[in-house]
Amino acid sequence: KKAAAPKLADPIAATIDPASQEMIVRAQKMGIDTVFDRAVQMKPCNIGVQGICCKNCSMGPCRLPLPKGGIEGKDTRKGLCGATANTIAARNFIRMIAGGASAHSDHGRCVAEVFLSAARKETDAYKVKDINKLLQIAPALGVAITVEEDGEIKDRDIDEIALETAEAAMNEWGKPEGELLFAKRAPEALYEKWKKNGVIPRNIDREIVEIMHRTHIGVDMDYKNLMKQGTRAAIADGWGGSMLATDLQDVLFGTPYPLQSEANLGVMKEDHVNIVVHGHEPVLSEMIVAVCQRPEIIEYAKSKGAKGIQLSGICCTANEILQRHGIPSATTFLGQELAIITGACDAMVVDIQCIMQNIANVAECFHTKLITTHPIAKMEQDSVIHIEFDEHHALEDAEKIVRMGIDNFQNRSTEVMIPQQKATQIAGFGVESIQYHLGGTFRGTYYTLNDNIINGRIRGIAGVVGCNNARTRHNQAHIEVVKELIKNDVIVLTTGCNAIACAMEGLLTPESASVHCGPGLAEVCETVGIPPVLHLGSCVDNSRILLAATEVVKAGGLGKDICDIPVAGSAPEWMSEKAISIGHYFVVSGVYTVFGVTLPTSGAPVFHNHICKEYEKLYGGMWDIEPDPIKHAQLMIAHIDKKRKELGIDR
Ligand code: SF4
Ligand code: MSK
Known part of the structure; x- marks a missing residue:
């Protein structure tokens, strides 16, 4: 018996964006599934959605569905170990905080490591670009920016400040005592509130690790106490790992100021080499921007028959290079497969976070080279190329990737179909x-x-x-x-x-x-x-x-x-x-x-x-x-x- 054809998404119901609708239709005609189709085909688990499925030990998963009409009287639901619905939901919730805080904070750590390399002058590719931002954050990390000499207050050497700031920043992830230094950047009343509630983070990593410990079977079984730790880790993210990522990126790459650009799939150009960067960390994409602007690289693209190189971005890597360089944004998270379905994506370069594994399958249907670049983010598909990026030879890595995209321009196998839609945007605020x-x-x-x-x-x-x-x-x-x-x-x-x-x-x-x-x-x-x-x-x-x-x-x-x-x-x-x-x-x-x-x-x-x-x-x-x-x-x-x-x- 022939299996029924899988149900496909209605493009109009799937997205409000006409460019995305056009690409969903194209994918369906070509027999390529996208996340929009998969969402129609796979329904979410109703118990998981409610946060009350526990799989923290192998006696479970224990599922505690809420009865229709709610709970009457005492809530007696419990897992095999006795964990209540509140305990399970709180444990799941703060494990999500741990996942999110670790993603932002590990991103911040990578930037701090690059900053430390730059401050130690171990790399030519990265330098302190925004001295004002450095001088603004150094005191918040306990680094003096002036020195008293012979009774006079003098400015300290910038290289010294940079090195001490980089070391102090790195310390925020794992220092053995004290508290998160940026907590004091909050309004005083808020800082005091955190202090009173006992939630000032000690260091970034510890708060995340402690969530994993406290949510292990048989440790913290009080939803209020669990949330207290979730709060500590979340503060360590917003006022720690994320804030350090932002500040140190500003120091290395410049604080954004308003600029004009464009957005939507229409920013891709048929007669150009299209390189799309996707993910979150700007450390590599900054180098790709620099390489794409080099005259000899543009000439190389022309030698392959292209009119130039069109760089564009998806997700937050897009936002980073938009904010500082005006590079246009191709699409949001849900459009990542669609950028390849244009048939014009010569290389998609991904780093970390929000990358769908299915882009590898979609890329296999076209000529697109999919390149992973981060040691912690690889894909199992053999078609994916891994070029590991290292800040010590950053420009060489970036050039290798860009040349690979250029070389691939002539391999376009399918008719190119780039939607026309694009809009002007003014970005770059802070x-x-x-x-x-x-x-x-x-x-x-x-x-x-x-x-x-x-x-x-x-x-x-x-x-x-x-x-x-x-x-x-x-x-x-x-x-x-x-x-x-x-x-x-x-x-x-x-x-x-x-x-x-x-x-x-x-x-x-x-x-x-x-x-x-x-x-x-x-x-x-x-x-x-x-x-x-x-x-x-x-x-x-x-x-x-x-x-x-x-x-x-x-x-x-x-x-x-x-x-x-x-x-x-x-x-x-x-x-x-x-x-x-x-x-x-x-x-x-x-x-x-x-x-x-x-x-x-x-x-x-x-x-x-x-x-x-x-x-x-x-x-x-x-x-x-x-x-x-x-x-x-x-x-x-x-x-x-x-x-x-x-x-x-x-x-
Ligand atoms: Fe079930 Fe408790 Fe194990 Fe969770 S920790 S799976 S509730 S027995
Ligand atoms: S990229 S985290 S889908 S905003 Fe930051 Fe977009 Fe959400 Fe990823």
């Missing part, structure tokens, strides 16, 4: 440029962020971030949440795949303000010439949102802590463990944070209530879940209005 564009300070003039929040032109600030999730329509929630917020005068700070989605939709332009914003936000954006949605970079750059919120607090007029200001967070289409870690460090930094899709807490209502209502009492921020994008944005706006009222500035 704390410094928000301050610069809004009056040069955070408070005191007509243009500043704080004054505009106080006078009500800007109702509040939203951080909207995070992934795509194949269980929801690609980019729809991202765009609807953001449009509803800016329509209601809430300025949006974005990172990750939300930023790419907004760019694809044309929301990252100053002109979009007059089309989509409420009158107050439109007036501000038109006056100072900024988009209503500010692209702050990659997932580790969510630390920029923490620091922007801290600057708002420090500037005055909007309370004494992050939880006082009219701010809310959102990840409308989250999927990764990193998103849970990010969500949690936002919550415990005082931000009301709403997630879309689902939360793996719904099967343990008592635990869910703990990280929502009880956490608000402990930290001022709380979790919430709302899959409907308009209701999701309205919850954020209601919170912003509540904070305005508490501050006595309700409109």
